[in-house]
Amino acid sequence: MRFHSITRFLGIKDDHVEVFDTGEKEKSFWFQLHTKVRKQTCPKCKEKTKRIHGYRWQCIQGAPIAGKKVELHLRKRRYICTTCSRTFFEKLSFMERYQRHTVMLSQEVLSLSSEMSFTHAGSLLGLSTNRTLRMLDQRHIPVRKVLPRAIAIDEFKGDAGNERFQTIIVDVERREIIDVLPDRRAETIETYFKQCDTGNVRIVVIDLSKAFKEALRRQLGNPLIIADRFHFMRQAYWAFDKVRREIQQELYQEYRIRLKRHKEVLWKSPSRLNEKGKERVEEILGKHPELRKAYELKNELDKWFKTSDKDNAKAGLEKWFSLVDESGVEAFKNVVKTFKRWKTEILHSFMYPYNNGFIEGVNNTTKVIKRMSYGIKSFSRLRKKILWRQVVRTHAG
Ligand SMILES: [Zn+2]
Incomplete structure (x- = not known):
């Protein structure tokens, strides 16, 4: 009885399993486990039996305790069916069939592996990388097959x-x-x-x-x-960057580097720029009128994106299409083509709050x-x- 809590501690919920003896070695704790006789159902003919056929010792690895390995020495009982003579081992839920480790250990493998490298997870549990991977491979993770709304x-x-x-x-x-x-x-x-x-x-x-x-x-x-939202808005930023890169190609080395360095400040929405940022943007755009056009198109779309709702998104988008048309900036004309193909789906994103954010997360x-x-x-x-x-x-x- 006094060992009852130990079995729980070892992750053993089968209440016919008892710790018979225990001890400590330099690098491990060991536990000798016995099981109580119980009426069994024959897996073949389904008749009841309590007749014992024999025993076998099995060594099982458990989840470590205080950084030390845990060895479980289990006296596993084999029963024989008095009706059909089939012999079979008793069922134990704390270990997986045909495995030499506890369910708890394989659970730990999975949990640690999801937060760190397989090798590191294995080393914390006293397992080689190969064994860690084998245990992981044997685990089945249940997933939902009924899809939500x-x-x-x-x-x-x-x-x-x-x-x-x-x-x-x-x-x-x-x-x-x-x-x-x-x-x-x-x-x-x-x-x-x-x-x-x-x-x-x-x-x-x-x-x-x-x-x-x-x-x-x-x-x-x-x-x-x-x-x-993230995916369609990205198109405009890519188009803007295409224009920037094209201009950059034509510049002398020195200016090319400067323009590349200013990619970030140009991507930012103007409302989020400080005075110095605004000055820099103005300096760049002053030299490159084509880039200014692209910059304004990008900002217009951004404004549309941030301020539109289901009632005015459509009109706003069409207005932006005509701005692109007037500008003649080729890279944005391609964005418009894509947006026209996906117009319905893009406008849907203003009708329903289901988008963005989480996917990013x-x-x-x-x-x-x-x-x-x-x-x-x-x-x-x-x-x-x-x-x-x-x-x-x-x-x-
Ligand atoms: Zn039987």
Whole structure:
């Protein structure tokens, strides 16, 4: 009885398991575990039996205690069915079948691996990197297969499994990653949707990918598609930067460097510039009238983006289209082409509050993960790391 709390401490919830003896070595604690006889159901004929066939000793590794390894020496009992003579081992929930470690240890592997490198996680748990990876690979992480009302699809550069980009599926309202997909191909998304219950999906936030849009239409019928704000606004900043780079090309070395250095101040919205910044911008634009045009187009769009609502977004956008037309700046004409193709989805983003922000947060999360586990080649390990990190964080916060 006095060892009862120890079993709990070891993560053993099976109440027919008892600590028979325990001791301490230089680098480890050991526990001898016995089990009580219990009526068993034969796995073959389902008859009840209590007849013991024999015992086998098994050594199991547990989660470390106070930085020391934990060895569990289990006297495992084999029963025999009195009806059909089948022999079988008793069931124990604290260890996984065919494994030489406790469920608790593999849980710790997963939790630590989601916050640090696999090697570091393993070393804290007294495991080699290979064993850590094997344990991680054996773990199955349950994911939601019934998709919610509003989802977002976005990509990130994970560089795993020979693919530069991976895709995340996000529950927009609950702000949760639902799953991570190995690449950003339309077929992959379609296959994913086929494996899910998509009956509730009404709203999908996506970047400006035609392939995704078509895949959504094929698999989800006719959901309301919203263009992600970050993705469409980015187009204007890229266009502006294209103009800047073109001008830069024509400049002498000395001025070229200066203009490059001023990229940041030019990207900022004018309202956020201090006096010195404003002066610098004015100095640059004074020398390059073409850049001034691009600068004003970028700022106009930014203003539209920040001040429009569902009632005036459409008119404002059309007004901006004509400004671009008048300016004749080629790089922005391409933005207008894209915006016209995605006009409905872009305007949807002013009607519904489901966009931006969270995807950005997710992108930062994957950036963090990327930094910590630079060089994860296996997609499934990267996926587990991302999904489990979220589980850990959700429970902690
Ligand atoms: Zn039987």
